[in-house]
Structures are given as structure tokens and as C-alpha cells.
Amino acid sequence: MTVFIIRRLLQALLVVVLMSVIVFFGVNIVGDPVYMLVSPDADQDDIAAAIARLGLDRPIWEQYLLFLKGALQGDLGNSFIFGEPALQLIMHHMPATMELAFTALMLAIVIGIPLGLYAGLYSESPLSKGIMAGSILGFSLPTFWVGLMLIMLFAVELGWVPATGRGDTATFLGIQSSLFTPDGLSHIFLPALNLALLKISLAIRLTRAGVREALGQDYVKYARAKGLTTRRIIFVHVMKNIMIPVVTVMGLEFGSLIGFSVVTETIFAWPGMGKLLIDAILQLDRPVVVAYLMIIVLFFIVINLIVDILYSLLDPRVRLQDQGA
Amino acid sequence: MKKMRAATAVAAGLLALSAGAVSAEKLTIGLASEPTAMDPHFHNLGPNNALTLHIFDRLVDQDERQRLMPGLAVSWEAVDDLTWEFKLREGVKFHDGSDFTADDVVCTIERAPNVPNSPSSFGTYLKGKTVEKIDDYTVHFKTAEPYPLMANDISTIRIISDETGCGATTEEFNSGTAAIGTGPFKFVSYTPGESIVVERNADYWGEAPVWSEVEFRPISSGPSRVAALLAGDVDMIAAVPTTDIATLEGKDEVQLSQGVSNRVIYLHMDQFRENSPFVKAMDGGDIKNPLMDVRVRKAISMAINRDAIVERVMEGVALPAGQLLPEGFFGVSDNLDVVAYDPEGAKALLAEAGYAEGFQMTIHGPNDRYINDARIAEAVAQMLTRVGIKTAVETMPRSVYFGRASRGADGDLPEFSFILVGWGAGSGEASSPLKSLIHTFDSDKGFGSSNRGRHSDPETDALIEEALRTVDDAKRQDLLAAATERAIDNAAIIPTHFQVNTWAAKAGLKYVARTDEYTLATGVVKE
Numbered sequence: 074m075t076v077f078i079i080r081r082l083l084q085a086l087l088v089v090v091l092m093s094v095i096v097f098f099g100v101n102i103v104g105d106p107v108y109m110l111v112s113p114d115a116d117q118d119d120i121a122a123a124i125a126r127l128g129l130d131r132p133i134w135e136q137y138l139l140f141l142k143g144a145l146q147g148d149l150g151n152s153f154i155f156g157e158p159a160l161q162l163i164m165h166h167m168p169a170t171m172e173l174a175f176t177a178l179m180l181a182i183v184i185g186i187p188l189g190l191y192a193g194l195y196s197e198s199p200l201s202k203g204i205m206a207g208s209i210l211g212f213s214l215p216t217f218w219v220g221l222m223l224i225m226l227f228a229v230e231l232g233w234v235p236a237t238g239r240g241d242t243a244t245f246l247g248i249q250s251s252l253f254t255p256d257g258l259s260h261i262f263l264p265a266l267n268l269a270l271l272k273i274s275l276a277i278r279l280t281r282a283g284v285r286e287a288l289g290q291d292y293v294k295y296a297r298a299k300g301l302t303t304r305r306i307i308f309v310h311v312m313k314n315i316m317i318p319v320v321t322v323m324g325l326e327f328g329s330l331i332g333f334s335v336v337t338e339t340i341f342a343w344p345g346m347g348k349l350l351i352d353a354i355l356q357l358d359r360p361v362v363v364a365y366l367m368i369i370v371l372f373f374i375v376i377n378l379i380v381d382i383l384y385s386l387l388d389p390r391v392r393l394q395d396q397g398a
Numbered sequence: 399m400k401k402m403r404a405a406t407a408v409a410a411g412l413l414a415l416s417a418g419a420v421s422a423e424k425l426t427i428g429l430a431s432e433p434t435a436m437d438p439h440f441h442n443l444g445p446n447n448a449l450t451l452h453i454f455d456r457l458v459d460q461d462e463r464q465r466l467m468p469g470l471a472v473s474w475e476a477v478d479d480l481t482w483e484f485k486l487r488e489g490v491k492f493h494d495g496s497d498f499t500a501d502d503v504v505c506t507i508e509r510a511p512n513v514p515n516s517p518s519s520f521g522t523y524l525k526g527k528t529v530e531k532i533d534d535y536t537v538h539f540k541t542a543e544p545y546p547l548m549a550n551d552i553s554t555i556r557i558i559s560d561e562t563g564c565g566a567t568t569e570e571f572n573s574g575t576a577a578i579g580t581g582p583f584k585f586v587s588y589t590p591g592e593s594i595v596v597e598r599n600a601d602y603w604g605e606a607p608v609w610s611e612v613e614f615r616p617i618s619s620g621p622s623r624v625a626a627l628l629a630g631d632v633d634m635i636a637a638v639p640t641t642d643i644a645t646l647e648g649k650d651e652v653q654l655s656q657g658v659s660n661r662v663i664y665l666h667m668d669q670f671r672e673n674s675p676f677v678k679a680m681d682g683g684d685i686k687n688p689l690m691d692v693r694v695r696k697a698i699s700m701a702i703n704r705d706a707i708v709e710r711v712m713e714g715v716a717l718p719a720g721q722l723l724p725e726g727f728f729g730v731s732d733n734l735d736v737v738a739y740d741p742e743g744a745k746a747l748l749a750e751a752g753y754a755e756g757f758q759m760t761i762h763g764p765n766d767r768y769i770n771d772a773r774i775a776e777a778v779a780q781m782l783t784r785v786g787i788k789t790a791v792e793t794m795p796r797s798v799y800f801g802r803a804s805r806g807a808d809g810d811l812p813e814f815s816f817i818l819v820g821w822g823a824g825s826g827e828a829s830s831p832l833k834s835l836i837h838t839f840d841s842d843k844g845f846g847s848s849n850r851g852r853h854s855d856p857e858t859d860a861l862i863e864e865a866l867r868t869v870d871d872a873k874r875q876d877l878l879a880a881a882t883e884r885a886i887d888n889a890a891i892i893p894t895h896f897q898v899n900t901w902a903a904k905a906g907l908k909y910v911a912r913t914d915e916y917t918l919a920t921g922v923v924k925e
Contacts, residue, residue: 105800105802107801109800111517112443116522116844116847118844120847155434155590156568221622221625225625229625235626235629235631236631237626239592342616342618342619344590345591348618349591352618355766357797
């Protein structure tokens with residue numbers, strides 16, 4: 074297990090370094106942030122001063138080395154727009170995104186797995202066919218469109234929940250989150266649902282496929298022959314086996330929920346990292362874009378590592394292999 | 399500038415009596431762009447400048463048409479060629495109870511150009527000016543040369559407190575400890591990306607606000623902003639997308655407020671390169687840059703159907719433009735009409751200039767900066783193609799566009815041949831576009847910094863420079879008008895239209911539309 078983790082960490086380091094090169098150069102050769110910052114009233118001297126202040130008069134490799142030097146000391150540069158450290162800015166917006174992604178993941182699990190289980194057990198029933206047809210919609214409809222439709226239906230027409238923004242927050246167990254207030258919950262419902270739709274569909278399909286496959290397996294037949302109740306067969310034996318792919322995929326999808334909540338956050342004016350990123354891209358706030366991408370790279374690496382460890386806990390074969398190696 | 403004096407003392411007294419009777423009412427406003435700080439000197443940017451006006455006052459105020467009004471200064475006049483005297487308002491208190499005096503002005507003027515990490519400094523407006531305290535309620539601003547626009551420049555600076563503000567960092571303003579002004583509202587909270595809350599300053603020296611508390615919420619996505627209004631999340635939104643205007647007009651529960659802005663959308667043409675990179679002969683070969691010929695530029699202007707752009711592209715929400723600012727602004731000319739749509743005349747003029755066969759070029763423009771910018775560029779290209787100038791369209795995000803349009807070619811020269819741009823006159827008078835767009839590009843004098851066509855006409859330059867030395871208002875008005883007339887006559891740039899801004903509020907509320915595009919809670923009135 075230790076060897077396994079060390080090997081994983083070394084690979085991760087290599088990925089981080091490579092990504093820093095790709096991200097930094099990719100972001101820094103596009104566009105010109107100076108004209109996004111200076112006032113139109115600025116004269117030539119002001120513009121030249123702004124270029125020098127941002128260090129844009131230096132060659133790009135020199136800018137990269139400066140970035141790398143700062144990054145090793147935990148400084149990913151100052152936001153051009155806010156003048157604050159980019160890392161601090163992102164950390165400030167992270168809780169909102171985390172609670173949104175967490176809620177969406179919970180919705181995906183709570184809604185997706187039972188529906189998938191039902192569709193797998195009774196695959197011929199009309200309800201199952203309805204569930205599967207619905208999951209196709211979940212996959213194929215564009216998020217921004219669904220988001221606007223959700224707003225139009227639940228907020229504008231029915232008036233059940235607010236259309237945009239994050240509600241009141243409260244602190245519980247040292248965590249400040251909008252999940253702990255009724256107002257916050259009413260605000261998070263729509264964006265979380267919007268973000269979760271694709272993941273719900275994914276969970277339905279994965280669970281259904283797993284159940285269908287497991288039902289034909291020898292161990293299920295044996296359990297039946299042994300006289301176990303259907304309930305015990307499904308919830309203990311089948312579920313335990315099909316959870317391996319579901320946990321893996323959902324874990325990885327949590328990364329994408331965090332990383333790609335951009336569209337949902339923009340539509341629902343959710344003050345998270347995704348909204349920060351899209352604003353930073355539009356205004357060419359390069360340090361924020363670079364810092365954000367680096368953080369997302371780290372996220373994926375950490376999540377993969379956790380999934381690997383969970384995987385080995387769920388599946389003894391993985392542990393045995395590692396001990397053999 | 400004539401001496402200005404306001405009879406606000408009486409008004410303030412009356413309002414002080416009525417202030418106690420104002421009920422508790424909350425207003426929530428959905429903004430399209432979010433301010434980047436609560437520090438009024440951190441970032442010279444529209445959303446910041448609008449928001450900080452709630453908390454802070456300026457010596458010279460601008461009304462909804464950007465006419466100068468007494469603010470924390472009750473009057474100002476040029477006492478000699480190089481000195482402007484500002485008389486300050488007495489009896490004004492900061493939100494922490496301290497008195498407003500000349501010391502606050504002096505320290506503000508010292509701090510404003512020197513905020514660390516400022517993305518866009520207010521130094522632009524304070525260059526070459528020194529401030530001196532004469533007594534507690536009098537200050538002198540001095541310049542090395544006669545300077546008529548002192549009050550306009552000073553109107554960009556928000557006054558902070560000597561005791562709590564001048565030594566404070568931007569973070570201290572954002573957290574609220576230093577966000578103490580004299581303005582109509584007091585700072586309550588600032589949560590980046592989420593909300594900014596201010597509450598009524600019951601002791602305000604001017605007209606006390608109607609609203610007891612105002613919350614600003616940034617909602618950048620246009621459709622979401624409209625939905626937030628319809629769902630009742632917010633009471634008013636700024637920057638209604640033109641595509642939604644017709645739908646909202648039909649709804650009883652929504653009221654629209656519209657007003658022309660100080661922003662002109664115009665075309666700039668390469669007038670400095672013999673071989674312009676994006677202009678070719680019809681057969682694709684190189685030709686001498688036809689845009690250097692004034693007849694060609696005029697033909698382009700005549701070929702553009704401004705009414706069609708306004709009606710079809712802008713859905714009626716714009717005004718056709720014949721000069722740099724809409725009527726009513728200081729320095730506009732009464733003699734200029736919108737150039738009439740005349741495709742036959744344009745063809746004849748092109749033939750006269752030797753381009754009967756036409757030529758090819760590319761129009762470049764941003765696609766996320768001005769209202770419907772990419773579609774305007776497409777419409778212009780079609781209109782020009784119709785008179786024989788085969789025009790291709792290339793649009794790009796503003797983050798890429800402005801850098802290339804300003805200094806994308808070798809030697810930091812403008813890269814494109816024919817571009818669509820806009821200009822908002824922040825000072826609210828005609829010297830702003832004349833100085834930056836029309837005057838010859840001149841780094842030493844700081845003129846022509848946005849002259850991306852590098853138009854250059856010594857006579858126009860002379861008129862502009864003389865206007866910028868002339869303190870007498872009437873004379874300066876004539877000089878600015880004359881410079882504008884000459885620039886339009888030379889087709890230095892081709893204005894197409896003035897942007898009209900739209901705010902939408904729930905029924906019963908109306909917004910007093912502002913030409914500077916600011917969204918101010920003080921402008922939201924009940925009907």
C-alpha cells in the first residue's frame with residue numbers, strides 16, 4: 074500500500090510540473106490584459122506604466138520562471154483585477170463551489186442509485202423504461218438551457234425557490250455553509266439539481282447495468298439456492314459488488330463537478346470558483362486562471378488517489394495484488 | 399466655468415425634518431458587472447465608480463446627464479490662469495461623525511493616484527495638479543498650464559476621510575473598516591461575487607435616500623438577470639439584453655427605463671499605412687491603402703444605413719450618430735446631421751476616387767464588449783459589400799481584440815485596417831473623445847492614445863489643443879464644436895450610433911437613466 078501511494082505521488086508531481094508549463098504558456102500567449110485593465114482615458118504613459126507593473130514587458134520564459142519561483146513558495150501571483158493573491162481569491166470562493174458540488178453529488182447518489190436499482194431489477198416495467206428515457210435527456214440536454222428552464226419553471230412561474238444567488242449562511246461544526254439555513258437550502262436547490270442532472274443519469278445507468286449483470290452471476294444464484302431473502306441478496310450481495318464501479322465513477326465525477334460547475338454558477342449567479350474563473354477568463358486575469366487550473370489539477374490528483382484507496386478497501390483483490398508486488 | 403452656487407442649505411434643512419418620517423424599505427438591484435473593490439481609488443472602472451458613489455461623495459457631482467453639480471464643493475472658479483479655487487461645503491459629517499474639511503480633500507488627492515496594485519489608477523486625472531489647503535473650507539488646485547477641465551477631472555475622485563481612509567489599505571475598505579464616506583448610504587457588507595449591502599445615512603447633507611437598505615447583487619448572465627427580476631429576487635436590473643426588451647415591454651409587472659448613453663459606436667480606419675494589412679484589391683493583390691483618401695472614407699459613411707442598424711440590429715434601442723456625443727452634451731456641434739444613407743452617392747464617390755471596381759477589406763471588432771457588437775460589424779460589412787467594398791468580418795473576445803487593435807503589429811502599431819469600437823466620454827464633454835480618438839497620436843503630450851486609425855490633421859489638433867487651454871466656457875464650447883465638425887468632415891472616424899441603456903424594474907419603480915451608465919440606488923424612484 075505504501076509503495077503504491079509513493080509511486081502515485083511521484084507520478085502526480087510530474088503531472089503538476091508538466092501542467093504548469095502547459096497552463097502558463099497557454100494562458101499567457103493569448104490576448105493582452107493591459108487594455109482590459111487601464112481606463113480608456115489613460116494616456117500612453119499610463120499604459121506603459123501598467124505594462125511594466127504587470128511584468129508584461131519581460132520575455133515570457135522569464136515570466137514563467139518568476140511564476141515558478143513564487144509557486145514553490147506557495148504564491149501563485151496576484152490577481153490583475155483584484156490585486157489580491159490569486160490563491161487567496163480562489164480559496165475564498167471555494168466553499169460555495171464545494172457545497173454546490175457536494176449537494177449535487179448527494180442528489181446524484183440519492184436519486185440516481187435507487188432509480189438505477191429499480192430499472193435494473195424490473196427492466197421490463199414501463200416505469201423503468203421511463204427512467205431510462207429520462208436519463209437520456211439528462212445526458213443530452215445542454216446544462217445552460219436546462220438551467221434557464223429550471224429557473225423559468227421553479228422560480229418565475231411557480232415561485233417556489235429564488236432564481237439566483239446564494240442564500241444566508243450559518244456556521245456549524247466550524248464550517249460556514251448555506252446548507253445549514255432554510256434560505257440557503259432554497260437557494261442551492263436549483264443550481265445543485267442542474268449540476269446533478271448529468272450525474273443522476275450517469276448513476277442510473279451505471280447502477281442499472283451493474284444490477285443487470287450481477288443478477289445473472291453464480292453468487293446470486295447460489296444465494297438464492299441457499300434460501301436468502303431477495304432483500305438480503307440485493308442490498309448486501311448485489312449492492313456491494315456493483316458499488317465498485319459506481320464509487321469510482323462518482324468519485325471522479327466529483328472532480329468534474331467542482332472543475333466544471335462554471336456554466337451552472339454563471340447562470341445561477343452562484344459565487345463560486347467557476348464563476349470566478351469565467352470572469353477571470355473574460356477579463357484576462359491571467360494569474361487567477363493559472364492558479365485555478367493548477368488547483369483543479371491538484372484536485373483531480375487527490376481525488377484519484379482517494380478513489381484508488383477506497384477501491385482497494387472495497388475490493389480485496391486490489392489489496393492482495395499490491396501485497397504480492 | 400461659471401461660478402456655481404446651490405441653494406441646498408435650505409433643502410437640507412427641510413429634508414432633515416422629513417428624514418425621520420421615511421419608512422424602512424429595502425431595495426435589491428441586480429448588476430451586470432461586479433465592482434472589484436470598495437476602495438474608491440483602487441480601480442478606475444465603471445461598476446466601481448458607480449458603487450462607491452453610494453458611500454462616498456465627490457467635490458463636484460455629475461447629474462444624470464453628466465452636467466457638473468455642486469457636491470462636497472459648493473462652488474469653484476478659476477482665480478487666475480493656473481489656480482482653481484474650490485469652496486467646500488460646511489457642516490458635512492463622515493459616517494463616523496467626524497467633520498469634513500479641507501484636510502480630507504488634500505489627503506484624498508494625495509492617496510488617489512498611489513494605491514498599491516491598482517489595476518487602473520486615478521493618476522490619469524490628477525497628473526500635473528497640486529492641491530493646497532487655504533483654510534478649513536477652501537482649497538486651491540494648481541496646474542503648470544491653464545486647464546479648463548479641472549472640475550471635470552476632480553469629479554472623478556471620491557473624497558475619503560483623513561482620519562480613517564487615507565492611511566487605509568484596499569483590504570480595509572473591502573472589510574468596511576475604512577469604507578467611511580460622507581455619501582447617502584453607509585457601508586454594511588461586501589461579499590465578493592455575492593452581494594454588497596448599504597444602509598441609509600439618515601444624516602446625509604443632501605436629499606436623504608428613499609431606501610433604508612440597498613443590496614446589490616452581481617448577476618452577469620443576461621437571461622438570469624431577467625429571470626431574477628421576474629422571479630422577484632431583485633427589484634431592478636441593469637443592462638437588459640436588447641433581445642428581452644420586447645418581451646418585458648409586454649409585461650404589466652415590469653417597467654423599463656431607458657436613456658441614451660455617452661457611448662458612441664464608431665468605425666476607425668487605417669490612415670497611416672500605404673499598404674494596409676487587411677485591404678486588398680478585388681483580385682487579391684496589394685493596393686495603395688484607399689482608406690487614406692477622404693472620399694473613400696466619406697463613401698463608407700454614406701454606405702452605412704444607420705437607421706437599419708438601429709432598427710434591426712439594435713431592435714430600436716439606439717440613436718443614429720452624426721458626431722462624437724449625443725445632443726445636450728458640452729462641446730457638441732449644432733451644425734452636424736447624421737450622414738444620410740446614400741448607396742448610389744457612395745458608389746459615385748468611390749468611382750471618383752478611382753475605386754469604381756471596388757476593393758476588399760476586413761472589418762475587425764469585439765464580440766463581447768458593446769451591445770450587439772458582432773452583429774453590428776456583420777451589418778456594416780453587408781452594407782459596404784453592397785456598394786462594392788467586399789468586406790469580410792472577423793470578431794473576437796475583447797481580451798484579444800483590444801490588444802491587437804491597439805498595438806498588435808510590429809512596433810506596437812495598430813494591427814487592423816478597419817475596426818468597430820466604442821467610446822464613452824467619462825468627462826461628459828467632447829474633449830474626451832477628441833483628445834483620445836481624433837488628435838494625432840502623440841506619446842509626449844499624451845494625446846491620441848486610442849487613435850487606432852492614426853488619423854492626423856494639424857488643424858484639428860490645433861483646435862483641440864486650444865480648447866484644452868481655454869478656460870472660458872463659451873469659447874471652449876465653440877472650439878470643441880469646430881474641432882468636431884472638422885473631424886467629421888475629414889471622416890477621421892465614422893460614428894454609427896449612440897448606445898441606449900435599458901434598466902428594468904418591477905412595476906411602481908422607475909430609474910432615472912444616466913448617460914454615464916451608472917446604476918445608482920438614489921436614481922430609483924417610486925411612482
